[in-house]
Amino acid sequence: MAHRYISDLTRADVTPKEMWRTRRQIMAGAGAAALGLAAGPALAKLGAVKTGYGQDLEPNSWADITSYNNFYEFGTGKEDPARNSADMVTDFWTVKVDGLVDAPGDYTLAQLLDGMTIEERIYRFRCVEAWSMVVPWAGFELADLLNKVGVKPEAKYVSFETAVIPGVMEGVSYPVLDWPYREGLRLDEAMHPLTIMATGLYDEPLPNQNGAPLRLVVPWKYGFKSIKSIVRISLVEEMPETSWNLSNAREYGFFSNVNPLVDHPRWSQATERRIGGGLFARRQETLMFNGYEAEVASLYDGMDLAENY
């Protein structure tokens, strides 16, 4: 029988989404504090150690870096990630480390960060779409993490996976890419001291739209290689599949090193638009390996960079 239950509640009695979301976050925070997991109050400064990296570069503003993102899990528009990623809860994040490692397992973020030195690294960031920024990351060297879990001698590549959270990540309902987002590095690239796992920027914890709570940053490669919101790191023997390569192998190679001499089939990579310059800014010349040629060119000795794009 229909209408057996008559509620005297109206739309007005429904708890607004903003309110319950906040409440849930508070409870999550309280739980974490009770378990002694909380690293500190929310939005505490990370206290990243200053380094010499990029001291000559002028970083983009916090607003530039956090309002203009490619994070297709939250939508394909540049403003979509900032608008749609607030519901992603990163408090109890775990990262599965598996494959050819001595100590595989599900690591909490705190476990992964234990013993790591968080440094400030001011890096150029060059998107494959021919725009660029300068970002003051906070993070630690991926090599430290890999050494901590122990890389077996047979391992030749590292592969990474981004979280897929249906209902929270609106974009994963659409087949824009073959989810989960996957990326990979050759082991020597992964062990390079420039390669970091970022946990923050401007000494603040990473905003969700920038890949909280843990993302890769490989400054000499196009931005899409710097995979966000990582939930899995695997050490493997074969070159791993990567999302953009699966989507369009002709346009996105495994290496994807920034190279002004090798064009994307649909646009030139010789120059770039620096974000934040306004309507009338001049384009800039794109630098070989995004300006990190001296540090990384030797990784590719004897390789044809046009062939291995």
Added chain:
Amino acid sequence: MTTAQRINLQLKRVPAWPIYVAGALVPCWYLYLGLTGGLGVDPVKAMEHALGERALQLLIVVLAVTPLRDVTGVSLVRFRRALGLVTFWLVSCHLAVWLVLDVQILSQIWADILKRPYITIGMLAFVLMIPVAITSNNLSIRKLGPKRWKRLHQLTYACAGLGAIHFVMLVKGFQIEPLVYLGIVLALLAMRLPRPVKRAVA
């Protein structure tokens, strides 16, 4: 009098000139937004994309005029010239933003037009719009004669198709929005195909 006829009668009193004024102001509005931070941190791309998308939307409205009349009897033909010319104006501004604010470098512009298929297609659509825009006046109809004039203006079909393909080709990954535009354009063009003549049942 049918509803459609009543609507058409009312529409006769609506002048077309506000379409020109509003259309002329659209790029100015984006320029203002771009200069005051209203287009986000990458105003060049935002302006380029907004102008291109507005032009494609308007071109769809232009293409919808005839099917709308065929299906409902409501005629917007009186406004079609204004809508078409505003479309051309927006496409010209879209191109100008790309040339002057985005690519900037003359040698690279040429290389892009020749080497990059989505730009080649976009340029082709623009070039095909030029004769249509130039002859969007009563004098041209008289000079060319209605038959030839009409045939020339059927270039609009090609422009709409190329414009939609240009959009499909420039996005990364599998994205639905440009495919929706292409689908609408193809549907509006399909409605123009000659329908098989119904034979009388003996």
